[in-house]
Amino acid sequence: MMKIDFSAMATEQRNPNTMEIDTLSTREMVKRINNEDKTVALAVERELPAIAEAIDVITGQLKKGGRLFYCGAGTSGRLGVLDASECPPTYGVSPDLVVALIAGGKEALLRAREGAEDDFSLCEADLRAHDFCKNDVLVGIAASGRTPYVLGGMRYAKACGAPVISLTCNEGSQMAAEADIAISPVVGPEVVTGSTRMKAGTAQKLVLNMLSTGVMIKLGKVYENLMVDVQPTNEKLVARTRRIVMLATGVSEEEAEAALSQCSHHPKTAIVMIKRGVDAQEAAMLLLDADGFVRKAIES
Secondary structure, X not given: OOOOOHHHOHHHOOOHHHOOHHHOOHHXXXXXXXXXXXXXXXXXXXXXXXXXXXXXXXXXXXXXXXXXXXXXXXXXXXXXHHHHHHHHHHHOOOOOOEEEEEOOOOHHHHOOOHHHHHOOOHHHHHHHHOOOOOOOEEEEEOOOOOOHHHHHHHHHHHHOOOOEEEEOOOOOOHHHHHOOEEXXXXXXXXXXXXXXXXXXXXXXXXXXXXXXXXXXXXXOOEEOOEEOOOOOOOHHHHHHHHHHHHHHHOOOHHHHHHHHHOOOOOHHHHHHHHHHOOOHHHHHHHHHHOOOOHHHXXXX
C-alpha cells in the first residue's frame, strides 16, 4: 500500500480557527464556517493568470475540433461531471464537447467509491474508450494533487501529445509538477480536517465555472452578457430565450416571440434578424460567416 504524506498537504492540516467547533453554538459554528469560506475567493484570485492561460489553451483545442475532458475522483470528479453536464443546455453545445470522467464511473456519482481512485490505469482506459487524442485537452482535478486515477490520466494525455492542466489545492503537488498549466488555489486547512469537499471543493467549483464560462464566451456562445445559445428545453428556458432576445434588441415580448418562431427558437438567429432587419435564413448565413459570433454578425 502506498504511503501518503499528509503532513505536506495544506488541506490536511488542522485549522486553528476551528479546534473547538464541536463546543460552539450553532450560530457561532456557521459563522466560523462562513469566515473560512470568505478566504476561498482570494485563493482563486491568486490563480487568475494560470486560469486565463488555461482558458486560451482549451479554446484553441476546441477550435481545432478537440474536446475538453475533466477527470477526478470523489468530490473533485463530481464537480467535473456537474460542470460538463451544464454546458449543453446553457450553451447549446454537443454533450460530447465537454466530457467528465470520474473514478468508479457513473455509480460513483451517487455513492462514494473511494478505492477506485487508487488505480493509475483506470483513467487511461476511460480516455481510450473516448478515443482521446492530441487535439483534446485534459483537466485533472484533485484537491490533494496526488490522486493516482488522475495522474494516470494526465500521463496518458501527455503521451498523446495533448495539453494537460491540473486543478489542485496544495502547493508543490505531483499533479502540478506534471501539468503544462498548474492551477493551485491554496485554501489552507479545512474547517473539519481533511474534509476537502468544503473550501477545496468550493475553490474547484469557482475555477471550473471560470474555465467553462470563459471558453464558451471565447467560442461566441455569449453576446454582451447573454447566453445566446441556450437550448429552450423546458418552460423556464423557453421564457428565458424570449427574454434574452428582448434584452438584446429592445423589442416587445410579442416581437421577440415572432422572431423566435421563425428560427426554431434560436436566440442568436432571432437577435441578428431583428438587429439587421433580415429573415431567418439570411441571419443564419450572417452568423455562419461570423463563426457564430452575434456581435460580428451584426456589425459585418
